[in-house]
Amino acid sequence: MQARLFGPGLPAAGQACEWQTDSGRIQWAGGETRLPSTGGALRSAGFDLAGLELSWADDAGRWALQVLAAADATTLRATPPAGWEEAFAQLAGTTRRHRKGRALGWSALALFLAAPLLLLAGFFAFSDGIAGWIAQRVPQAQEEALGEASFRAMQASLKLRDEGEAARAVREIGSRLTQGSAYRYRFHVVEDKAINAFAMPGGIVVVHSGLINATRTPEELAGVLAHEVQHIELRHSLKGLIKQAGLSAVWALATGDVGGALAGEAAQRMMSLSFSRDAEREADNAGFEALLRAGIDPAGMPAFFDTLAKQAGSAPELLSTHPASEARRDALAGRLSSVTNRRFEPLPYRPWPPAP
Amino acid sequence: MAMDVVDYEIFGNEMQYVEVELDPGEAAIGEAGAMMLMEDGIQMDTIFGDGSAQQGGLFGKLLGAGKRLLTGESLFTTIFHNEGRNKSRVAFAAPYPGKIVPVDLTTVGGTLICQKDSFLCAARGVSLGIAFNRKLGTGLFGGEGFIMQKLEGDGMAFVHAGGTLAVRDLAPGEVLRVDTGCVVAFQPSVDFDIQYVGKLKSALFSGEGLFFATLRGPGRVWLQSLPLSRLANRIVMAAPAAGGQSRGEGSLLGGLLDGDNE
Ligand SMILES: [Zn+2]
Numbered sequence: 195m196q197a198r199l200f201g202p203g204l205p206a207a208g209q210a211c212e213w214q215t216d217s218g219r220i221q222w223a224g225g226e227t228r229l230p231s232t233g234g235a236l237r238s239a240g241f242d243l244a245g246l247e248l249s250w251a252d253d254a255g256r257w258a259l260q261v262l263a264a265a266d267a268t269t270l271r272a273t274p275p276a277g278w279e280e281a282f283a284q285l286a287g288t289t290r291r292h293r294k295g296r297a298l299g300w301s302a303l304a305l306f307l308a309a310p311l312l313l314l315a316g317f318f319a320f321s322d323g324i325a326g327w328i329a330q331r332v333p334q335a336q337e338e339a340l341g342e343a344s345f346r347a348m349q350a351s352l353k354l355r356d357e358g359e360a361a362r363a364v365r366e367i368g369s370r371l372t373q374g375s376a377y378r379y380r381f382h383v384v385e386d387k388a389i390n391a392f393a394m395p396g397g398i399v400v401v402h403s404g405l406i407n408a409t410r411t412p413e414e415l416a417g418v419l420a421h422e423v424q425h426i427e428l429r430h431s432l433k434g435l436i437k438q439a440g441l442s443a444v445w446a447l448a449t450g451d452v453g454g455a456l457a458g459e460a461a462q463r464m465m466s467l468s469f470s471r472d473a474e475r476e477a478d479n480a481g482f483e484a485l486l487r488a489g490i491d492p493a494g495m496p497a498f499f500d501t502l503a504k505q506a507g508s509a510p511e512l513l514s515t516h517p518a519s520e521a522r523r524d525a526l527a528g529r530l531s532s533v534t535n536r537r538f539e540p541l542p543y544r545p546w547p548p549a550p
Numbered sequence: 551m552a553m554d555v556v557d558y559e560i561f562g563n564e565m566q567y568v569e570v571e572l573d574p575g576e577a578a579i580g581e582a583g584a585m586m587l588m589e590d591g592i593q594m595d596t597i598f599g600d601g602s603a604q605q606g607g608l609f610g611k612l613l614g615a616g617k618r619l620l621t622g623e624s625l626f627t628t629i630f631h632n633e634g635r636n637k638s639r640v641a642f643a644a645p646y647p648g649k650i651v652p653v654d655l656t657t658v659g660g661t662l663i664c665q666k667d668s669f670l671c672a673a674r675g676v677s678l679g680i681a682f683n684r685k686l687g688t689g690l691f692g693g694e695g696f697i698m699q700k701l702e703g704d705g706m707a708f709v710h711a712g713g714t715l716a717v718r719d720l721a722p723g724e725v726l727r728v729d730t731g732c733v734v735a736f737q738p739s740v741d742f743d744i745q746y747v748g749k750l751k752s753a754l755f756s757g758e759g760l761f762f763a764t765l766r767g768p769g770r771v772w773l774q775s776l777p778l779s780r781l782a783n784r785i786v787m788a789a790p791a792a793g794g795q796s797r798g799e800g801s802l803l804g805g806l807l808d809g810d811n812e
Binding site: 198200201205206207208210237239240241242245247249255256257258260262 | 657658659661663681682683698700719721722723737738739741742767768769770
């Protein structure tokens, strides 16, 4: 192997030599020496540290044998000379650590410079997955704060009707459906002819009086409530909000600043937030199970679709925010037919709908 | 590519120039701005890259160009070739007071690492490359010394040292600490590291003498007593009306960000 030897009596700039790595013999024009098998030191060498230096001392002074060609150094690392195995293993270890540290240093710098871009690009590319991922990690307290702030922001434009028979029925049915939930639910009735209901993150459910009046039985109302509650339990509202409001929502949730602009924006979006078909199916199924657990006849759920279909005029608001389809109704009806024990105590609110 | 064997002669004492004698068909590469005179028969061409055989293919050329851009070097090298029938001479002059250092690359193992503004000229076939120091500390602290120029081949190369030249031969393990700006060139056998000595605050505001290059033998190092940056600093300081900017020799990222090549 071609190497360069530095040492006593040799040119200061080193002596080109031929090194027989197996025997340890080092030869050059006019001399030769031998690589000792003990007492030597090893280090990375060369400006780019791709090479190796083996150094040792004897009576004459210090010697250094360098192999700077990267290919030769690689060969040498694969088969270290006799007696140098441990030094090579040690050097490999520290080099790996240094390389790791260096890589870490550079990646940190690169990440720091590119982070905003990456975040933005990532957000658009995977907004669904990311919104879901973030939504799962927002602490419940933040979620409640967001819902509360949004509700307050829209409260001025809502005519709350929290007294009376209808509101009492909504609260009671709601609390039966949310037994054992981690959220503290609040149910509000709002005077509004539009057939609609919406759920806000953290446990606020708002039902329009128009919806209550459109239902033919309290079980139909229970079906709607069960569905809305599941949008909260499954964090659909939060996820949708994060996806729509994007980075500002993430920022606000991360910093805990959910007041001001975001709350207003959230309130506005909340009413027009439409869920995906998957989310609707999920909320239907989980709502159906919740009705069964609460001992409320789930037949009200598919029945309400028929009620909606019979509504005269344009499509109710509810359908634009909760995409409905024949498939949803049929799926619920199918579920219903597989329920064996169909004896449910009817809900006590009669006559229905209650007088406003 | 085979190296062209050039004969040369250095003239002057403190303001030197080197005359390179080219046989018919031989060539030398140099910084265009350093050319002083060309005798009859010498032709000058500007080429992309450095004229060595190493930059094969378009990709290689682009890579080389990218590296040169990164270090603030010019993308083009000027090649001087003798198209005549007789020997002819071309001369390159040192840009400021100092010494021209002739280095026969064969005597140093074929590679020389040098400060990026110290290269003057070389025989055709010597490749001008860039070498990055792999030590993180060097990258963070010293612009100078992080990226150096790498001269490879087995011909003659000429570098310039400002002020008075000091050549030191380091025995294996021998350590020498120098101001980063004072390093002209060294053999790749020499371990090179930048050490930060001083307070960060003063480094940011003055950048003077706070970074040491630690050179550890074995091998030969070439040092200059008057780095261009130091000279420039004094001149700028003495002429405030010129509105020049102070350049630190070893200030944070100083060498990365400055670009004193035209
Ligand atoms: Zn829904």
